[in-house]
Amino acid sequence: MSHHREKVMIIVTAAITARLFMRGYAEHLADSGYEVTLIADDVSEIAGELAARGVSTHSLPMRREPSPVQDLLSMFRMVHLMRRIRPDAVIYATPKASLLGSAAARLLRVPVRIYELWGIRFETATGLARSVFTAIERFIARSSTAVIANSRSLAQQASRLGIVRDDRIEVPGSGSSHGVDAERFSIEAPRPFLDAATASFLEQHPGMTIGFVGRLHPDKGVDVLLSAAQRLRSTGDAIRVVLVGSAEGIDVPTGGGVPVHRTGETDDVRPYLAEFDVLVLMSLREGFPNVVLEAGAMQVPAIVSNATGCVDSVVDGVTGIVVPIGEVDRLVEALKALRDPDRTRSMGEAARQWVLGDFDPHQVWSLLEGHLRKQLDAVTGFSERGVVVE
Secondary structure, rough: OOOOOEEEEEEOOOHHHHHHHHHHHHHHHOOOOOEEEEEEEOOOOOHHHHHHOOEEEEEOOOOOOOHHHHHHHHHHHHHHHHHHHHOEEEEEEEEHHHHHHHHHHOOOOOOOEEEEEOOOOHHHHHHHHHHHHHHHHHHHHHHHOEEEEEEEEHHHHHHHHHOOOHHHHHHHOOOOOOOOOOOOOOOOOOOOOOOOOHHHHHHHHHEEEEEOOOEEOOOOOOHHHHHHHHHHHHHHHHOOEEEEEEEEEOOOOOOOOOOEEEEOOOOOHHHOOOOOOEEEEEOOOOOOHHHHHHHHOOOOOEEEEEEOOHHHHHOEOOOOEOOOOOHHHOOOOOOOOHHOOOHHHHHEEEEEHHHHHOHHHHHHHHHHHHHHHHHHHHOOOOOOOOOOOO
């Protein structure tokens, strides 16, 4: 049998996910000798740059929200594309892409089907929605030949919720889907200036800067952060809160009490991270919050909840502090502990060292590629076209 370059197809739902989370891994695989195709809702923006790096791209319309007619259309397109490319391995992440990708790959008997689990969407859902999402996750896991979680607590939770058996889920290294570029996320690195509105807010309200980065969504625990800040402020502490991200169903109180500034969405969080004394993420659920590592790389310690995923993103007491979900009192205590600039500084430095040691992107990609390699090597009975011979 003449050896062909193994074909790997990577599928995510949204263009931004392809750009921020999967692009580096796709390029790494291409550099390692695989024939790689990256698929997302719309990859036109990065197609040229990826082609220059030897990665093919395909835009395949997918809706993030359930949409039976559109989903069926996307499924037909997915099957058609897979039949044409005939991949040896398909890797998928994010709910919709994973549902469509795993179903198509299983239907076409692609030998290696890897589900990258980055979070459990239904952890905070109830009733019918919970049952439906649970069934979908189980279907994706069952349709896959391997499941990779991006944090240890996520792997444990997935097995506890009956999504996947313990022995079928792995966490390469210390987790994270793509690591953090600590050269870019460094206080030494050049970065854009702070926008004028944020700069003037910080000038008007001196004090300790408590930051948040992410969607302003109820699941992210922003209310807990604001309650704790309010309480600290009422005891006379000079503090201010900066919230970075798009508003998704959260009303941020204005006027009275704590000075709160919202920056809105941004393409580059570094100018904001550079101003934070501490990052707070009191989420109810995560897969693995990369923003905590990005802050750490910029020497900003984090206070996180003990929710799935969050709990893996700091070394408790070393690079940050873990607080039980929803516990305002404990968050207040943790914030008080970080009023000491020496403690904040030493935790921030430890956080950067941890990111450098455990989350270098090339290290993360190599671990993922090693896992892929092992899966491909285990598949015997390859025909020349890379489709299993029955």
